[in-house]
Amino acid sequence: MKVIALFIASVFLLLTGAQAQPVAPAKSSPNALQYQFNALKSRASSYREFNQDYKVIQVRRLDAFWQNVQDSLKAREQNIRKAGKATEKALAQARQDLVNQKAELQSLKQANAQKEQQIKQTAHDVNSLSVLGIDMNKQVYVVISWIIILGLLVVAAVFSYLYKKSKVTTDEKIKAFEEVNQEFTVHKQSARERELKIKRDLQTEANRVAELNQEIAVLRKQVSM
Incomplete structure (x- = not known):
């Protein structure tokens, strides 16, 4: 359970950083990831133990969400590289x-x-x-x-x-x-x-x-x- 909690926290930090730096639209945009993340939490079963709230998430849903996160990171990295090449070209022309x-x-x-x-x-x-x-x-x-x-x-x-x-x-x-x-x-x-x-x-x-x-x-x- 602690591993899942750490994973959710990492995804939340990723979404925050993606919203702070605008990039070209990718297969999984930050808004889509946020929606999937919220849906993942809402569909998960909840229970409380030792005064702590926990979520039980299906592995296939967690894998699908993680794949979308990886796709979003790859698309974001490609967009940044393309923007860097375009900027270097403009700098050379200047x-x-x-x-x-x-x-x-x-x-x-x-x-x-x-x-x-x-x-x-x-x-x-x-x-x-x-x-x-x-x-x-x-x-x-x-x-x-x-x-x-x-x-x-x-x-x-x-x-x-x-x-x-x-x-x-x-x-x-x-x-x-x-x-x-x-x-x-x-x-x-x-x-x-x-x-x-x-x-x-x-x-x-x-x-x-x-x-x-x-x-x-x-x-x-x-x-x-």
Whole structure:
């Protein structure tokens, strides 16, 4: 009788643990086991001895109930293993997404660095002129040009033409600089928005990885139990 009492107590603990951790429906669900357990007690004969209540249960019913308990445990273990595999697969995908997003972020940083270098070079070209292979500030160049014009009235027309041509080139470079600068501003704003989005996505994926790690740890702990 004590053996039967210990068995009933073990089954009760099993049912309590199964209800605390939800799993996929199995052949014998926790509710069905609880119903069978209650039916087993209600159909059992009762008697009292030495101020203790006892139940007499038929062996075939006890065997059938024990078989259902074993089936439920096997189904629950299979569901936990399937859930663990699915979680590990999702974790691997999340890690791959993190790697891809980091690579994209690095590519954006390199593109921004190249754009900034182009802007610096364009600004230098706008503010400077190359005279006989020597970089010269445009203001200095204009002053020298005017001195030459005043000093060499004979070739005034030639130098005037050169000056006008230089001015046209300067205006074109200024216009080109403004266009490039505007394009860079738009690109920089777009890149900043994409960088912020990628950072948010990275944080989200990192949170997903942490949650998935926690789920795997819980599932492995349950399987080991």
